Amino acid sequence: MSETATSQEPLIRARRLTKCFGSFTAVDGVDFEVAPGEAFGFLGPNGAGKTSTMRMIGTVSPVTSGELTVFGLDPAQHGARIRARLGVVPQADTLDNELSVLENLLIYGRYFDLSWAESRRRAKELLEFVQLTERSNDKVEPLSGGMKRRLVIARSLINEPSLLLLDEPTTGLDPQARHLLWDRLYRLKQRGVTLCLTTHYMDEAEQLCDRLVVMDRAKIVAEGSPRQLIDRYVTREVLELRFRRTDDETDDSLHLDGRLEGLAERVEQLPDRVLVYTEDGEAAAAAAHERGLRPASVLVRRSTLEDVFLRLTGRSLVE
Amino acid sequence: MTTAGLRLARPGTIASRRSVRVLEHDLLVFRRGWFSYLLSGLSQPFLYLVSMGIGLGLYVNSNGGAPGGVPYLDYIAPALLVTQAMMAAAFESAWPIMGKIEWDKTYQASLNTPLGATDLLAGDLMWIAFRATLLSLLFVAVIILLSAAASPLVVLAVPVAVLTALSFAAPIMAFTATQTGPGGFNALFRFGITPLFLFSGTFFPIEKLPLFMQPLAWITPTYHGVAAARSLSLGQIDPVGLTVHVCFLLVVIVAGVAAGRVTFRRRLVV
Numbered sequence: 001m002s003e004t005a006t007s008q009e010p011l012i013r014a015r016r017l018t019k020c021f022g023s024f025t026a027v028d029g030v031d032f033e034v035a036p037g038e039a040f041g042f043l044g045p046n047g048a049g050k051t052s053t054m055r056m057i058g059t060v061s062p063v064t065s066g067e068l069t070v071f072g073l074d075p076a077q078h079g080a081r082i083r084a085r086l087g088v089v090p091q092a093d094t095l096d097n098e099l100s101v102l103e104n105l106l107i108y109g110r111y112f113d114l115s116w117a118e119s120r121r122r123a124k125e126l127l128e129f130v131q132l133t134e135r136s137n138d139k140v141e142p143l144s145g146g147m148k149r150r151l152v153i154a155r156s157l158i159n160e161p162s163l164l165l166l167d168e169p170t171t172g173l174d175p176q177a178r179h180l181l182w183d184r185l186y187r188l189k190q191r192g193v194t195l196c197l198t199t200h201y202m203d204e205a206e207q208l209c210d211r212l213v214v215m216d217r218a219k220i221v222a223e224g225s226p227r228q229l230i231d232r233y234v235t236r237e238v239l240e241l242r243f244r245r246t247d248d249e250t251d252d253s254l255h256l257d258g259r260l261e262g263l264a265e266r267v268e269q270l271p272d273r274v275l276v277y278t279e280d281g282e283a284a285a286a287a288a289h290e291r292g293l294r295p296a297s298v299l300v301r302r303s304t305l306e307d308v309f310l311r312l313t314g315r316s317l318v319e
Numbered sequence: 320m321t322t323a324g325l326r327l328a329r330p331g332t333i334a335s336r337r338s339v340r341v342l343e344h345d346l347l348v349f350r351r352g353w354f355s356y357l358l359s360g361l362s363q364p365f366l367y368l369v370s371m372g373i374g375l376g377l378y379v380n381s382n383g384g385a386p387g388g389v390p391y392l393d394y395i396a397p398a399l400l401v402t403q404a405m406m407a408a409a410f411e412s413a414w415p416i417m418g419k420i421e422w423d424k425t426y427q428a429s430l431n432t433p434l435g436a437t438d439l440l441a442g443d444l445m446w447i448a449f450r451a452t453l454l455s456l457l458f459v460a461v462i463i464l465l466s467a468a469a470s471p472l473v474v475l476a477v478p479v480a481v482l483t484a485l486s487f488a489a490p491i492m493a494f495t496a497t498q499t500g501p502g503g504f505n506a507l508f509r510f511g512i513t514p515l516f517l518f519s520g521t522f523f524p525i526e527k528l529p530l531f532m533q534p535l536a537w538i539t540p541t542y543h544g545v546a547a548a549r550s551l552s553l554g555q556i557d558p559v560g561l562t563v564h565v566c567f568l569l570v571v572i573v574a575g576v577a578a579g580r581v582t583f584r585r586r587l588v589v
Binding site for chain 2: 058061081084088090107110
């Protein structure tokens with residue numbers, strides 16, 4: 001907010017970025033750029049290397065090899081300078097249970113070298129922004145998961161960062177808490193804060209991200225806007241068929257395969273249902289009916305990033 | 320920013336503006352519990368000095384007193400001052416630090432700001448030194464109240480106690496950063512801290528220990544802290560001996576901090 005980049009220079013630039021822990025490669029030569037003002041996402045399952053990438057950007061984890069610049073600076077040389085302009089929402093809340101809600105923000109402001117008065121001014125403003133003013137003097141422990149998350153977001157904004165890193169910001173929250181959080185993040189984006197987030201929820205990526213990369217097994221497997229990815233990798237609609245299981249499950253699935261042949265561009269068989277990728281879901285449903293298929297339930301829906309992920313990796317995102 | 324960077328880069332300098340922020344955090348937490356802390360800090364010396372110094376002292380004194388004919392209360396008072404600071408510092412550099420590293424992960428949150436791993440180490444060491452100073456001041460007040468010191472130099476036993484506390488806190492913080500659970504602490508206290516409390520010349524001279532154990536006592540910071548504080552409190556000062564004691568403590572602190580810088584970085588920056 002205070003130090004908005006003026007040029008076209010990317011805020012984050014990674015080339016062949018790699019992170020190894022011993023013989024394990026967590027991030028394997030990834031390339032990406034994040035432009036000022038953008039909301040950029042890393043979508044992928046647990047263990048895909050999202051958090052390791054975020055920690056390198058946050059300069060709290062040294063780069064093993066490749067290049068990384070944040071605000072045009074090298075994290076190995078200028079970690080503290082980079083962190084001074086970053087806001088970080090880590091996966092774990094890491095709130096201080098020994099301090100009150102307000103004090104958690106106050107001391108964090110001090111870590112960024114704000115005066116006590118300035119820190120207090122911003123803390124009060126931020127508590128207002130995340131709707132926690134009434135809880136200012138309460139301990140952190142009894143807060144709900146959603147409130148704690150909002151407090152962590154308020155904390156990450158105390159230094160008025162131009163780039164906000166969010167590692168799975170809504171994991172474990174109920175739908176209402178997630179929507180409130182998304183709303184706050186959307187407002188920040190409108191104020192010009194660059195967002196960089198990881199998630200394994202496709203709806204979150206669709207809601208928040210202008211552009212995203214799909215990560216799987218330490219590598220980036222696709223890049224684009226949510227719409228582009230859906231257009232590129234899947235059809236417009238998906239027909240979901242659920243079948244009542246017979247005694248012999250494997251026989252059941254084999255049996256279906258033949259009859260769905262040629263019905264659509266692509267048919268994906270999951271343990272609990274069959275996904276038929278098609279431009280016209282209703283037509284495909286009718287065709288399936290004509291072929292004598294009698295599924296227990298039929299659903300036609302628009303394709304999502306979940307389908308993109310399934311297409312790219314052969315696995316579903318949340319297992 | 321640049322000057323701070325340069326200042327930090329100079330080897331041996333670990334106290335910085337950033338580490339003071341960590342101390343501020345600890346003081347903010349302390350605002351809640353300071354009264355009960357001071358109350359227990361005042362009751363401890365009373366309990367120890369009355370039960371052991373005066374109670375047990377009756378028997379010791381009727382048998383000629385401590386070495387040099389010193390009243391037993393006067394003999395153990397400075398030693399208990401030092402060992403209390405040591406035990407408190409040992410505790411505070413174990414469990415609470417483990418909490419910040421592993422259980423609450425508040426160090427992780429701090430590292431997302433301009434603070435670095437060394438700032439956390441330095442800041443929390445200053446915090447432990449601050450608490451050791453408070454405890455020792457209270458202890459000396461009780462010593463003076465009970466007329467358990469022969470010399471006004473007993474007030475200089477406070478910095479000695481603080482140095483002893485740091486000579487434990489620094490290496491134990493370094494050790495804590497290598498641990499993933501509190502299991503190691505139980506062994507550390509059972510086989511390290513408690514024996515040191517009992518056998519470092521606190522209650523009787525180390526010359527009374529079996530011969531093979533005497534060099535062992537000599538290489539512990541507790542022995543040096545106790546000996547230095549006692550010489551000040553009794554007014555029996557040997558400048559060379561005092562210098563050796565203090566230097567020994569300083570060497571252990573410097574080594575502990577050096578180790579801590581390595582283990583903190585290894586643990587927190589991965």
